[in-house]
Amino acid sequence: MIEKMKSCYIPEIHIGINLKNEIIKVFEEKPDIVANQDSIKIIRGFIEDSLIENQAIYLAKDFDSIRLKNFIHSKAKSIVAMGGGAAIDIVKYISFLTKKRLIVIPTILSTNAFATSKICSKEIATKGSIEAKIPDKVIISLEIIKKADKRFNIAGAGDILSIYTANYDWKLYDNEKPEEFDEDNYNETIANVSLSLLNSLEKNARQIKEHTYEGLESLAQLLILSGYITSMYGNGRPESGSEHLFANSIELNFNNKFLHGELVALGTLIMSYLQNQDVSYIMDIINIIGLPRSLTEIGLTFEEIIDALIKAKDMKKNRYTILHKLNLSRSEFENIIKELIKKNIIME
Numbered sequence: 001m002i003e004k005m006k007s008c009y010i011p012e013i014h015i016g017i018n019l020k021n022e023i024i025k026v027f028e029e030k031p032d033i034v035a036n037q038d039s040i041k042i043i044r045g046f047i048e049d050s051l052i053e054n055q056a057i058y059l060a061k062d063f064d065s066i067r068l069k070n071f072i073h074s075k076a077k078s079i080v081a082m083g084g085g086a087a088i089d090i091v092k093y094i095s096f097l098t099k100k101r102l103i104v105i106p107t108i109l110s111t112n113a114f115a116t117s118k119i120c121s122k123e124i125a126t127k128g129s130i131e132a133k134i135p136d137k138v139i140i141s142l143e144i145i146k147k148a149d150k151r152f153n154i155a156g157a158g159d160i161l162s163i164y165t166a167n168y169d170w171k172l173y174d175n176e177k178p179e180e181f182d183e184d185n186y187n188e189t190i191a192n193v194s195l196s197l198l199n200s201l202e203k204n205a206r207q208i209k210e211h212t213y214e215g216l217e218s219l220a221q222l223l224i225l226s227g228y229i230t231s232m233y234g235n236g237r238p239e240s241g242s243e244h245l246f247a248n249s250i251e252l253n254f255n256n257k258f259l260h261g262e263l264v265a266l267g268t269l270i271m272s273y274l275q276n277q278d279v280s281y282i283m284d285i286i287n288i289i290g291l292p293r294s295l296t297e298i299g300l301t302f303e304e305i306i307d308a309l310i311k312a313k314d315m316k317k318n319r320y321t322i323l324h325k326l327n328l329s330r331s332e333f334e335n336i337i338k339e340l341i342k343k344n345i346i347m348e
């Protein structure tokens with residue numbers, strides 16, 4: 001029986017090439033704009049300058065409570081977000097508070113932030129993720145996406161890989177039903193839909209690596225669908241487990257700039273090993289797509305990984321995972337990461 005199924009608001013989605021007219025329509029509404037500098041440059045190269053004159057443009061990095069008041073008082077009926085996960089998260093929160101129509105034009109595919117109602121940015125969410133608004137309209141122009149550094153787009157695949165370990169954690173909860181946790185039973189139908197996204201990622205891995213329009217389109221569709229599943233199911237359980245607790249722990253505890261999807265992909269490798277699952281399945285997809293397995297490349301030290309692993313299980317209330325079952329000590333985590341390095345599953 002499906003015990004938890006929320007009514008799901010599905011936004012208007014456009015994915016493809018030649019979407020200039022769709023983008024022009026958005027700016028004709030004279031929305032407020034939240035973006036980063038690079039995205040403003042990209043959009044100026046895409047539409048007439050006159051279309052974005054006289055509009056309030058806020059840089060995503062400048063967001064604070066004073067600017068939030070400006071949004072509340074602004075006469076614009078809609079807000080458009082352009083950029084990656086951080087800019088989109090901020091706008092999802094603002095439009096949730098102001099009830100304004102929300103349009104998102106991602107410039108990179110580094111997370112599924114544009115397709116969910118959850119916010120993970122540490123500027124807003126202090127622990128785990130918080131509820132916000134799902135965008136009303138998403139325009140993914142593949143010409144814009146293709147302009148981005150390949151590494152940013154490829155990182156998005158991490159948010160699909162996570163289904164592998166999240167699914168295991170969910171089943172683990174269902175088998176053990178530990179008293180301190182009160183979660184929903186494993187839902188075979190939702191789980192199978194999620195796992196099918198993982199199959200599809202595997203099939204399209206080469207195209208994604210090559211950064212072709214076909215590869216980017218499939219990645220964008222997978223991220224949108226993974227966002228739908230989260231919204232429809234009512235929480236991130238089908239695609240967020242121990243690997244996300246690990247990624248969130250790094251994002252919250254260290255100041256460096258990381259790519260969320262790269263952290264999640266690394267977390268998926270580590271957790272699938274702890275879960276005694278077939279790590280080579282994940283490693284093969286990671287290798288084909290070209291996601292990093294080296295700590296230096298991701299921007300992490302050995303010590304940071306260990307600190308993050310220790311804190312990971314407290315990142316989200318009421319989510320039972322392999323980390324809770326094993327309850328490992330610092331020295332046990334150290335040995336496991338050393339083992340993974342020795343086996344060449346991750347590199348220093």
Ligand SMILES: [Zn+2]
Binds near residue numbers: 112260264
């Ligand atoms: Zn994620």
